[in-house]
Amino acid sequence: MDDLQSLEEWVSPLLAKLTPKERRKLARTIATALRRRQRERIAHQRNPDGSEFEPRKPKKDQAGFVRRQPMFMKIRQAKYMKTQSDPHSAEVNFMGRVARIARIHQMGLRARVQPGGPSYDYPQRELLGYSEEDQRFIRDMVIDHLTL
Template sequence: MAADLSDLEHWVTPLIQKLSAGERRKLARKIATDVRKEQRERIKEQRAPDGTSYTPRKPSKRRRGRIREKAMFSKLRTARFMKTAATATGASVEFRGGAATIARVHQYGLTDRVSRKSPLRVRYASRPLLGVSARTESIVERAVIDHMTQR
């Protein structure tokens, strides 16, 4: 598993350079949507890109009894917050707006307020939401191969 797509980039770059700008943009859009879908499924499974499970939430002191906790990041993984961008030069999957702040805090394990008006600041566990895995690399490879064979 690679930390980035540099190995894949050396293999794909000569193939992509032969495409027109419109074809590259179309391929980038397909790659971005496929990667977003893979990231969404992985977040739903509560797994980091390296395959490890997320650190579970701390038990709430206010909730008692047999109330089941909701899965983390259920709204954050929707298309409303997880956006794709595609140009002739690249593709990206990112969080925008207020969701980006929440995602950054959890991605890197930063300190943030519990709520807007709360003076209480909490250090959150690192729970990587976006990242490159072996599965991501295979999705990009498959998209490039499929695009080239359809031409």
């Protein structure tokens, strides 16, 4: 049994006692907190399991200097990383054009570097994911909400 399913089985009877309005509020709170946690993890260049992202290939600019800008600076902004929630679910996902970029990195797919340019096999970098620490975090949030 995977961790997400076990969390769902644990929390379902507790959530059934809440009104739809309370469940929606809790789901929105959880989704927002998870987005913040995902954004921080991406900023630290880490996969959900704690391993580091595979670094990008060095890229030289016109003067021959190697660019060392962190990956995914823009797509981790709330403008692109959206939350959705309703009384039955809470989710964090990427929207718009960056969703394609995120999917390529999330799954380690082959894609063109630029339109009409060469293709490249991108290494897998899990931008969105779920860890045991996230499971404990969600459990604690539910318990805190129910004790209020």
